Amino acid sequence: MIEVRQQGAFSVNSVGMERRPFPLSFSVREAEGLWRVRAGAAQAGELADLLVSVANDAVAVVSLETNSYLDEDWHPVRPSLIAAELGVPCTVHSLGSWAAGTNGLAEEFLVMDRDLLPRLLDGSWSPYELTLIDVPADVTEEQLDELALVLGTTGIDNSLLSRLGDSRVWFSGHDDCYVLLETRDPALPAAVLARLLALLAGSALAELAEEPFSHVPEPGPWLPEQLIATAPHWNGALGNVTEDLVTIRLAALPGPWRLGVSFPEQADLTATLDVRHGTWRISPAE
Known part of the structure:
Protein backbone atom coordinates (compact mmCIF):
# COMPACT_ATOMS: atom_id res chain seq x y z
CA MET A 1 0.00 0.00 0.00
CA ILE A 2 1.41 3.41 -0.95
CA GLU A 3 0.27 6.94 -0.22
CA VAL A 4 -0.48 8.95 -3.36
CA ARG A 5 -0.66 12.71 -2.83
CA GLN A 6 -3.04 14.91 -4.78
CA GLN A 7 -0.01 17.00 -5.75
CA GLY A 8 1.83 14.02 -7.25
CA ALA A 9 3.33 13.93 -10.73
CA PHE A 10 0.18 12.78 -12.53
CA SER A 11 -1.88 15.50 -10.85
CA VAL A 12 0.37 18.54 -11.33
CA ASN A 13 1.53 17.81 -14.89
CA SER A 14 -0.51 18.12 -18.07
CA VAL A 15 0.03 17.98 -21.83
CA GLY A 16 -0.31 20.88 -24.27
CA MET A 17 -2.22 24.13 -24.14
CA GLU A 18 -5.41 22.14 -23.60
CA ARG A 19 -3.90 20.77 -20.36
CA ARG A 20 -4.85 17.20 -21.19
CA PRO A 21 -4.21 14.59 -18.47
CA PHE A 22 -0.63 13.37 -18.41
CA PRO A 23 -0.36 9.76 -19.64
CA LEU A 24 1.53 6.90 -18.09
CA SER A 25 4.58 6.04 -20.17
CA PHE A 26 7.04 3.19 -19.76
CA SER A 27 9.85 1.85 -21.91
CA VAL A 28 12.55 -0.67 -21.05
CA ARG A 29 15.49 -2.24 -22.84
CA GLU A 30 18.07 -4.73 -21.62
CA ALA A 31 21.63 -5.17 -22.80
CA GLU A 32 24.41 -7.19 -21.20
CA GLY A 33 22.77 -7.42 -17.80
CA LEU A 34 21.79 -3.75 -17.58
CA TRP A 35 18.23 -2.43 -17.79
CA ARG A 36 17.44 1.11 -18.94
CA VAL A 37 14.01 2.57 -18.25
CA ARG A 38 12.29 5.71 -19.55
CA ALA A 39 9.09 6.48 -17.73
CA GLY A 40 6.60 9.08 -16.56
CA ALA A 41 5.03 10.61 -14.72
CA ALA A 42 6.79 10.25 -11.39
CA CYS A 177 8.08 14.18 -13.94
CA TYR A 178 10.20 12.42 -16.58
CA VAL A 179 12.30 9.48 -15.39
CA LEU A 180 15.40 7.93 -16.88
CA LEU A 181 17.17 5.22 -14.93
CA GLU A 182 19.65 2.42 -15.42
CA THR A 183 20.01 -0.57 -13.12
CA ARG A 184 21.68 -3.93 -12.66
CA ASP A 185 18.63 -5.23 -10.80
CA PRO A 186 16.29 -7.14 -13.15
CA ALA A 187 13.28 -6.64 -10.86
CA LEU A 188 13.46 -2.83 -10.68
CA PRO A 189 11.85 -2.07 -14.10
CA ALA A 190 8.75 -4.08 -13.20
CA ALA A 191 8.63 -2.42 -9.77
CA VAL A 192 8.72 1.02 -11.43
CA LEU A 193 5.89 0.07 -13.80
CA ALA A 194 3.80 -1.23 -10.89
CA ARG A 195 4.42 2.02 -9.01
CA LEU A 196 3.32 4.09 -12.03
CA LEU A 197 0.05 2.19 -12.26
CA ALA A 198 -0.61 2.75 -8.55
CA LEU A 199 0.31 6.44 -8.79
CA LEU A 200 -2.03 7.00 -11.73
CA ALA A 201 -4.91 5.20 -10.02
CA GLY A 202 -4.23 6.95 -6.72
CA SER A 203 -4.19 10.39 -8.30
CA ALA A 204 -7.64 9.73 -9.76
CA LEU A 205 -9.02 8.50 -6.44
CA ALA A 206 -7.61 11.47 -4.52
CA GLU A 207 -9.21 13.87 -6.98
CA LEU A 208 -12.53 12.02 -6.93
CA ALA A 209 -12.69 12.11 -3.13
CA GLU A 210 -11.25 15.64 -2.96
CA GLU A 211 -8.77 14.38 -0.38
CA PRO A 212 -5.09 15.43 -0.06
CA PHE A 213 -3.98 11.83 -0.58
CA SER A 214 -5.22 8.29 -1.11
CA HIS A 215 -3.83 4.90 -0.10
CA VAL A 216 -3.51 2.51 -3.02
CA PRO A 217 -2.24 -1.08 -3.28
CA GLU A 218 0.40 -1.72 -5.90
CA PRO A 219 -0.07 -4.51 -8.45
CA GLY A 220 1.77 -7.71 -7.70
CA PRO A 221 4.95 -8.32 -9.73
CA TRP A 222 3.07 -10.66 -12.06
CA LEU A 223 1.16 -7.78 -13.67
CA PRO A 224 4.08 -5.54 -14.76
CA GLU A 225 6.13 -8.61 -15.63
CA GLN A 226 3.33 -9.78 -17.93
CA LEU A 227 3.21 -6.36 -19.58
CA ILE A 228 6.97 -6.23 -20.11
CA ALA A 229 6.96 -9.76 -21.54
CA THR A 230 4.23 -8.67 -23.98
CA ALA A 231 5.90 -5.44 -25.18
CA PRO A 232 8.74 -3.15 -24.04
CA HIS A 233 6.92 0.15 -24.64
CA TRP A 234 3.59 1.13 -23.07
CA ASN A 235 1.28 4.10 -22.86
CA GLY A 236 -1.51 4.32 -20.31
CA ALA A 237 -4.54 6.56 -19.75
CA LEU A 238 -7.32 6.59 -17.19
CA GLY A 239 -10.58 4.94 -18.19
CA ASN A 240 -13.62 4.75 -15.94
CA VAL A 241 -13.03 5.91 -12.36
CA THR A 242 -15.41 5.31 -9.44
CA GLU A 243 -14.97 4.92 -5.70
CA ASP A 244 -14.89 1.15 -6.21
CA LEU A 245 -13.04 0.63 -9.51
CA VAL A 246 -10.29 2.40 -11.44
CA THR A 247 -9.52 1.30 -14.98
CA ILE A 248 -6.36 2.17 -16.90
CA ARG A 249 -6.28 1.69 -20.67
CA LEU A 250 -2.93 0.38 -21.86
CA ALA A 251 -1.55 0.49 -25.40
CA ALA A 252 1.65 -1.11 -26.64
CA LEU A 253 3.74 1.31 -28.70
CA PRO A 254 6.35 0.67 -31.41
CA GLY A 255 8.86 2.82 -29.52
CA PRO A 256 9.21 4.99 -26.41
CA TRP A 257 6.43 7.52 -25.86
CA ARG A 258 7.30 11.12 -26.63
CA LEU A 259 5.60 14.33 -25.55
CA GLY A 260 2.89 15.23 -28.05
CA VAL A 261 2.13 11.64 -29.10
CA SER A 262 -1.58 11.00 -28.56
CA PHE A 263 -2.90 7.85 -26.97
CA PRO A 264 -3.73 5.29 -29.68
CA GLU A 265 -7.37 5.06 -30.72
CA GLN A 266 -7.52 1.46 -29.54
CA ALA A 267 -6.12 0.17 -26.25
CA ASP A 268 -4.67 -3.34 -26.11
CA LEU A 269 -5.26 -4.15 -22.44
CA THR A 270 -7.10 -2.80 -19.42
CA ALA A 271 -5.64 -2.80 -15.91
CA THR A 272 -8.32 -2.58 -13.23
CA LEU A 273 -7.94 -1.75 -9.54
CA ASP A 274 -10.70 -3.11 -7.31
CA VAL A 275 -10.54 -0.52 -4.54
CA ARG A 276 -12.68 -2.41 -2.02
CA HIS A 277 -10.72 -5.65 -2.27
CA GLY A 278 -7.33 -4.05 -2.95
CA THR A 279 -6.66 -6.22 -5.99
CA TRP A 280 -5.56 -5.64 -9.56
CA ARG A 281 -6.43 -7.56 -12.69
CA ILE A 282 -5.54 -7.23 -16.34
CA SER A 283 -7.81 -8.09 -19.25
CA PRO A 284 -8.12 -7.52 -23.02
CA ALA A 285 -9.44 -4.07 -23.85
CA GLU A 286 -13.04 -3.95 -24.97
Whole structure:
Protein backbone atom coordinates (compact mmCIF):
# COMPACT_ATOMS: atom_id res chain seq x y z
CA MET A 1 0.00 0.00 0.00
CA ILE A 2 1.41 3.41 -0.95
CA GLU A 3 0.27 6.94 -0.22
CA VAL A 4 -0.48 8.95 -3.36
CA ARG A 5 -0.66 12.71 -2.83
CA GLN A 6 -3.04 14.91 -4.78
CA GLN A 7 -0.01 17.00 -5.75
CA GLY A 8 1.83 14.02 -7.25
CA ALA A 9 3.33 13.93 -10.73
CA PHE A 10 0.18 12.78 -12.53
CA SER A 11 -1.88 15.50 -10.85
CA VAL A 12 0.37 18.54 -11.33
CA ASN A 13 1.53 17.81 -14.89
CA SER A 14 -0.51 18.12 -18.07
CA VAL A 15 0.03 17.98 -21.83
CA GLY A 16 -0.31 20.88 -24.27
CA MET A 17 -2.22 24.13 -24.14
CA GLU A 18 -5.41 22.14 -23.60
CA ARG A 19 -3.90 20.77 -20.36
CA ARG A 20 -4.85 17.20 -21.19
CA PRO A 21 -4.21 14.59 -18.47
CA PHE A 22 -0.63 13.37 -18.41
CA PRO A 23 -0.36 9.76 -19.64
CA LEU A 24 1.53 6.90 -18.09
CA SER A 25 4.58 6.04 -20.17
CA PHE A 26 7.04 3.19 -19.76
CA SER A 27 9.85 1.85 -21.91
CA VAL A 28 12.55 -0.67 -21.05
CA ARG A 29 15.49 -2.24 -22.84
CA GLU A 30 18.07 -4.73 -21.62
CA ALA A 31 21.63 -5.17 -22.80
CA GLU A 32 24.41 -7.19 -21.20
CA GLY A 33 22.77 -7.42 -17.80
CA LEU A 34 21.79 -3.75 -17.58
CA TRP A 35 18.23 -2.43 -17.79
CA ARG A 36 17.44 1.11 -18.94
CA VAL A 37 14.01 2.57 -18.25
CA ARG A 38 12.29 5.71 -19.55
CA ALA A 39 9.09 6.48 -17.73
CA GLY A 40 6.60 9.08 -16.56
CA ALA A 41 5.03 10.61 -14.72
CA ALA A 42 6.79 10.25 -11.39
CA GLN A 43 8.43 12.58 -8.93
CA ALA A 44 11.77 11.49 -7.54
CA GLY A 45 10.25 11.21 -4.07
CA GLU A 46 7.60 8.83 -5.41
CA LEU A 47 10.31 6.38 -6.48
CA ALA A 48 12.91 6.94 -3.74
CA ASP A 49 12.12 3.78 -1.78
CA LEU A 50 12.43 1.65 -4.93
CA LEU A 51 15.81 3.17 -5.77
CA VAL A 52 17.32 2.68 -2.32
CA SER A 53 16.03 -0.91 -2.14
CA VAL A 54 18.51 -1.93 -4.86
CA ALA A 55 21.30 0.56 -4.10
CA ASN A 56 24.64 0.22 -2.37
CA ASP A 57 24.94 1.53 1.19
CA ALA A 58 25.31 5.16 0.11
CA VAL A 59 23.83 7.46 -2.52
CA ALA A 60 25.56 10.38 -4.23
CA VAL A 61 23.36 13.24 -5.40
CA VAL A 62 25.47 14.51 -8.28
CA SER A 63 23.12 17.12 -9.75
CA LEU A 64 20.33 19.08 -8.12
CA GLU A 65 18.54 22.13 -9.50
CA THR A 66 15.40 23.64 -8.00
CA ASN A 67 13.45 26.86 -7.70
CA SER A 68 12.13 25.81 -4.30
CA TYR A 69 15.23 27.12 -2.49
CA LEU A 70 16.48 30.56 -3.50
CA ASP A 71 18.58 33.09 -1.58
CA GLU A 72 17.69 36.75 -1.02
CA ASP A 73 19.04 37.60 -4.50
CA TRP A 74 16.91 34.85 -6.10
CA HIS A 75 19.94 32.69 -6.80
CA PRO A 76 19.73 28.92 -6.32
CA VAL A 77 20.85 27.67 -2.93
CA ARG A 78 23.65 25.10 -2.89
CA PRO A 79 22.50 21.47 -2.51
CA SER A 80 24.40 21.11 0.78
CA LEU A 81 22.40 23.99 2.28
CA ILE A 82 19.14 22.35 1.15
CA ALA A 83 20.18 19.12 2.86
CA ALA A 84 21.04 21.06 6.03
CA GLU A 85 17.66 22.82 5.96
CA LEU A 86 15.92 19.45 5.71
CA GLY A 87 18.04 17.92 8.47
CA VAL A 88 19.66 15.34 6.20
CA PRO A 89 23.25 14.54 7.29
CA CYS A 90 25.62 14.06 4.38
CA THR A 91 29.20 14.44 3.26
CA VAL A 92 29.87 17.25 0.79
CA HIS A 93 32.40 16.63 -1.96
CA SER A 94 33.37 19.75 -3.87
CA LEU A 95 34.33 19.31 -7.52
CA GLY A 96 35.52 22.85 -8.01
CA SER A 97 35.19 25.09 -11.02
CA TRP A 98 36.19 22.45 -13.59
CA ALA A 99 32.73 20.87 -13.32
CA ALA A 100 30.85 24.13 -13.91
CA GLY A 101 28.75 23.93 -17.05
CA THR A 102 29.17 20.17 -17.40
CA ASN A 103 25.77 18.69 -18.17
CA GLY A 104 24.44 16.57 -15.31
CA LEU A 105 27.02 17.70 -12.74
CA ALA A 106 26.76 20.10 -9.84
CA GLU A 107 29.80 21.80 -8.30
CA GLU A 108 29.32 19.63 -5.24
CA PHE A 109 28.19 16.08 -4.60
CA LEU A 110 26.10 15.10 -1.58
CA VAL A 111 26.93 11.61 -0.27
CA MET A 112 24.48 10.18 2.25
CA ASP A 113 23.29 6.92 3.69
CA ARG A 114 20.85 5.45 1.19
CA ASP A 115 18.04 5.31 3.76
CA LEU A 116 18.18 9.12 4.07
CA LEU A 117 17.21 9.71 0.44
CA PRO A 118 13.43 9.61 1.11
CA ARG A 119 13.91 12.27 3.80
CA LEU A 120 15.75 14.51 1.31
CA LEU A 121 12.94 14.06 -1.22
CA ASP A 122 10.17 14.51 1.31
CA GLY A 123 7.63 16.15 -1.00
CA SER A 124 7.83 19.65 0.49
CA TRP A 125 9.87 20.86 -2.48
CA SER A 126 10.50 19.91 -6.09
CA PRO A 127 13.77 19.56 -8.04
CA TYR A 128 13.42 20.27 -11.75
CA GLU A 129 16.69 18.44 -12.34
CA LEU A 130 18.01 15.64 -10.15
CA THR A 131 20.64 13.00 -10.80
CA LEU A 132 21.84 10.44 -8.30
CA ILE A 133 23.84 7.23 -8.25
CA ASP A 134 24.63 4.72 -5.54
CA VAL A 135 28.19 4.35 -4.23
CA PRO A 136 29.95 2.30 -1.52
CA ALA A 137 29.67 3.69 2.01
CA ASP A 138 33.46 4.07 2.16
CA VAL A 139 33.74 5.89 -1.18
CA THR A 140 36.86 8.07 -1.34
CA GLU A 141 37.29 11.59 -2.70
CA GLU A 142 39.43 10.16 -5.51
CA GLN A 143 36.63 7.75 -6.45
CA LEU A 144 34.10 10.59 -6.47
CA ASP A 145 36.35 12.58 -8.80
CA GLU A 146 36.56 9.53 -11.07
CA LEU A 147 32.78 9.20 -10.90
CA ALA A 148 32.38 12.83 -11.95
CA LEU A 149 34.68 12.21 -14.93
CA VAL A 150 32.61 9.23 -16.06
CA LEU A 151 29.34 11.11 -15.61
CA GLY A 152 30.64 14.10 -17.53
CA THR A 153 31.91 12.07 -20.48
CA THR A 154 29.06 9.59 -20.99
CA GLY A 155 26.43 10.48 -23.56
CA ILE A 156 22.78 10.43 -22.50
CA ASP A 157 22.02 7.46 -24.77
CA ASN A 158 25.08 5.48 -23.68
CA SER A 159 25.29 3.00 -20.83
CA LEU A 160 26.66 4.56 -17.67
CA LEU A 161 26.76 1.60 -15.29
CA SER A 162 28.82 -0.41 -17.77
CA ARG A 163 31.64 2.05 -16.96
CA LEU A 164 31.07 1.83 -13.20
CA GLY A 165 31.66 -1.60 -11.73
CA ASP A 166 30.32 -0.92 -8.22
CA SER A 167 27.12 1.05 -8.81
CA ARG A 168 23.73 -0.65 -9.13
CA VAL A 169 21.34 2.17 -9.99
CA TRP A 170 21.53 5.55 -11.70
CA PHE A 171 18.53 7.88 -11.73
CA SER A 172 17.91 11.11 -13.64
CA GLY A 173 14.70 13.10 -13.24
CA HIS A 174 13.62 16.07 -15.36
CA ASP A 175 10.85 18.50 -14.29
CA ASP A 176 10.16 16.06 -11.41
CA CYS A 177 8.08 14.18 -13.94
CA TYR A 178 10.20 12.42 -16.58
CA VAL A 179 12.30 9.48 -15.39
CA LEU A 180 15.40 7.93 -16.88
CA LEU A 181 17.17 5.22 -14.93
CA GLU A 182 19.65 2.42 -15.42
CA THR A 183 20.01 -0.57 -13.12
CA ARG A 184 21.68 -3.93 -12.66
CA ASP A 185 18.63 -5.23 -10.80
CA PRO A 186 16.29 -7.14 -13.15
CA ALA A 187 13.28 -6.64 -10.86
CA LEU A 188 13.46 -2.83 -10.68
CA PRO A 189 11.85 -2.07 -14.10
CA ALA A 190 8.75 -4.08 -13.20
CA ALA A 191 8.63 -2.42 -9.77
CA VAL A 192 8.72 1.02 -11.43
CA LEU A 193 5.89 0.07 -13.80
CA ALA A 194 3.80 -1.23 -10.89
CA ARG A 195 4.42 2.02 -9.01
CA LEU A 196 3.32 4.09 -12.03
CA LEU A 197 0.05 2.19 -12.26
CA ALA A 198 -0.61 2.75 -8.55
CA LEU A 199 0.31 6.44 -8.79
CA LEU A 200 -2.03 7.00 -11.73
CA ALA A 201 -4.91 5.20 -10.02
CA GLY A 202 -4.23 6.95 -6.72
CA SER A 203 -4.19 10.39 -8.30
CA ALA A 204 -7.64 9.73 -9.76
CA LEU A 205 -9.02 8.50 -6.44
CA ALA A 206 -7.61 11.47 -4.52
CA GLU A 207 -9.21 13.87 -6.98
CA LEU A 208 -12.53 12.02 -6.93
CA ALA A 209 -12.69 12.11 -3.13
CA GLU A 210 -11.25 15.64 -2.96
CA GLU A 211 -8.77 14.38 -0.38
CA PRO A 212 -5.09 15.43 -0.06
CA PHE A 213 -3.98 11.83 -0.58
CA SER A 214 -5.22 8.29 -1.11
CA HIS A 215 -3.83 4.90 -0.10
CA VAL A 216 -3.51 2.51 -3.02
CA PRO A 217 -2.24 -1.08 -3.28
CA GLU A 218 0.40 -1.72 -5.90
CA PRO A 219 -0.07 -4.51 -8.45
CA GLY A 220 1.77 -7.71 -7.70
CA PRO A 221 4.95 -8.32 -9.73
CA TRP A 222 3.07 -10.66 -12.06
CA LEU A 223 1.16 -7.78 -13.67
CA PRO A 224 4.08 -5.54 -14.76
CA GLU A 225 6.13 -8.61 -15.63
CA GLN A 226 3.33 -9.78 -17.93
CA LEU A 227 3.21 -6.36 -19.58
CA ILE A 228 6.97 -6.23 -20.11
CA ALA A 229 6.96 -9.76 -21.54
CA THR A 230 4.23 -8.67 -23.98
CA ALA A 231 5.90 -5.44 -25.18
CA PRO A 232 8.74 -3.15 -24.04
CA HIS A 233 6.92 0.15 -24.64
CA TRP A 234 3.59 1.13 -23.07
CA ASN A 235 1.28 4.10 -22.86
CA GLY A 236 -1.51 4.32 -20.31
CA ALA A 237 -4.54 6.56 -19.75
CA LEU A 238 -7.32 6.59 -17.19
CA GLY A 239 -10.58 4.94 -18.19
CA ASN A 240 -13.62 4.75 -15.94
CA VAL A 241 -13.03 5.91 -12.36
CA THR A 242 -15.41 5.31 -9.44
CA GLU A 243 -14.97 4.92 -5.70
CA ASP A 244 -14.89 1.15 -6.21
CA LEU A 245 -13.04 0.63 -9.51
CA VAL A 246 -10.29 2.40 -11.44
CA THR A 247 -9.52 1.30 -14.98
CA ILE A 248 -6.36 2.17 -16.90
CA ARG A 249 -6.28 1.69 -20.67
CA LEU A 250 -2.93 0.38 -21.86
CA ALA A 251 -1.55 0.49 -25.40
CA ALA A 252 1.65 -1.11 -26.64
CA LEU A 253 3.74 1.31 -28.70
CA PRO A 254 6.35 0.67 -31.41
CA GLY A 255 8.86 2.82 -29.52
CA PRO A 256 9.21 4.99 -26.41
CA TRP A 257 6.43 7.52 -25.86
CA ARG A 258 7.30 11.12 -26.63
CA LEU A 259 5.60 14.33 -25.55
CA GLY A 260 2.89 15.23 -28.05
CA VAL A 261 2.13 11.64 -29.10
CA SER A 262 -1.58 11.00 -28.56
CA PHE A 263 -2.90 7.85 -26.97
CA PRO A 264 -3.73 5.29 -29.68
CA GLU A 265 -7.37 5.06 -30.72
CA GLN A 266 -7.52 1.46 -29.54
CA ALA A 267 -6.12 0.17 -26.25
CA ASP A 268 -4.67 -3.34 -26.11
CA LEU A 269 -5.26 -4.15 -22.44
CA THR A 270 -7.10 -2.80 -19.42
CA ALA A 271 -5.64 -2.80 -15.91
CA THR A 272 -8.32 -2.58 -13.23
CA LEU A 273 -7.94 -1.75 -9.54
CA ASP A 274 -10.70 -3.11 -7.31
CA VAL A 275 -10.54 -0.52 -4.54
CA ARG A 276 -12.68 -2.41 -2.02
CA HIS A 277 -10.72 -5.65 -2.27
CA GLY A 278 -7.33 -4.05 -2.95
CA THR A 279 -6.66 -6.22 -5.99
CA TRP A 280 -5.56 -5.64 -9.56
CA ARG A 281 -6.43 -7.56 -12.69
CA ILE A 282 -5.54 -7.23 -16.34
CA SER A 283 -7.81 -8.09 -19.25
CA PRO A 284 -8.12 -7.52 -23.02
CA ALA A 285 -9.44 -4.07 -23.85
CA GLU A 286 -13.04 -3.95 -24.97
